[in-house]
Structures are given as structure tokens and as C-alpha cells.
Amino acid sequence: MDKREAIGSWLSGPRAAAEEAGVDFGYRGEQLGLPEDGPGSIARPGRRLGALAVDWGMSALIASQLITQSYDQTSSNWALLIFFVMSVLTLGTIGFTPGKRLFGLRVAALDTGTVNPLRALLRTVLLCLALPALIWDRDGRGLHDRLARTVEVRI
Secondary structure (H helix, E strand, O other): OOHHHHHHHHHHOHHHHHHHOOOOOOOOOOOOOOOOOOOOOEOOHHHHHHHHHHHHHHHHHHHHHHHOOOOOHHHHHHHHHHHHHHHHHHHHHOOOOHHHHHOOEEEEEOOOOOOOHHHHHHHHHHHHHOHHHHOEOOOOOEHHHHHHOEEEEEO
16 A cells, blocks of 8 residues: 555545445435435535524524624624524424525424424524534434434425
8 A cells, every 4th residue: 555545545534444445334314214315315514504504694683783783792692592592493393494494404303204392492402502513423413413313304
């Protein structure tokens, strides 16, 4: 093995090195019984981040323009509260936030398909803590989704 190949496999990560060795991981969502692409498949990270940015932007805009009339630490705290309330209410009732709907995503429970308000509350609390959302499994689900037993899928 050339030194460049060894460094390249190290930089690309253990998954790429294992795939080159012949390990078949399947596609994201295969273990959950979801299709590989199209409606019902696992949402890709770009769409998820875009939806989060829209939801956060709406919350920050509401907080800075309607509540505090400025953008400072107080409006950031209000934005987090607005984001929290909006996420719990919309996920617990219709299954998606405005940003998720704009990007063609919804949150589904693994067992029933619909997210009940308690799961929406748990998922949103963990999402607002930020750290659980940064820890992903091989299907691309964050720790907040795993603990709430939900998955973000395409509509």
C-alpha cells in the first residue's frame, strides 16, 4: 500500500475504508425499513440544515422585531423560546415545522408514523440543547431523533 493510499483512507474515515475493504453498509434508512430515495426516505443533511435555518430565522425575526425591537442577547433568548414553542406545537400536531414543510420534510415516529406531543416535546428539548443533534448514527439520525424514536423523512 502506498503512503498516499494510507493517508487517503485515514482522511476519508473508517466507513470509507471499510467499504473499500468490501463491507456493505446498505443505504441510509435500510435498517428502519425506509425506501432508499423518494417520499418516505431519510432526509439528507442539507435539507435538514436548511429547514433548521428557516425555522431559526423566523424565530429570530419574530423575537427581534416584535418583542425586543433590537437584536441582542435578550432577543436571542426570546428566539430560542419561540423556536421551542413553535417546534413543539407544530411537530406535535401536524408533523412538521414551517421550515421543514418548505424543504419537503416531516418528522415521523418509527412505530406509529405520527408524532405525539410528548415525543415532539422530548425531541425539541434535546434539539435545543444542540449537542444531541450533533451526534449522528449511520442512518443520519441525530441522538435527539433516536431518543424520541422519530425520523425525519421526505414528503
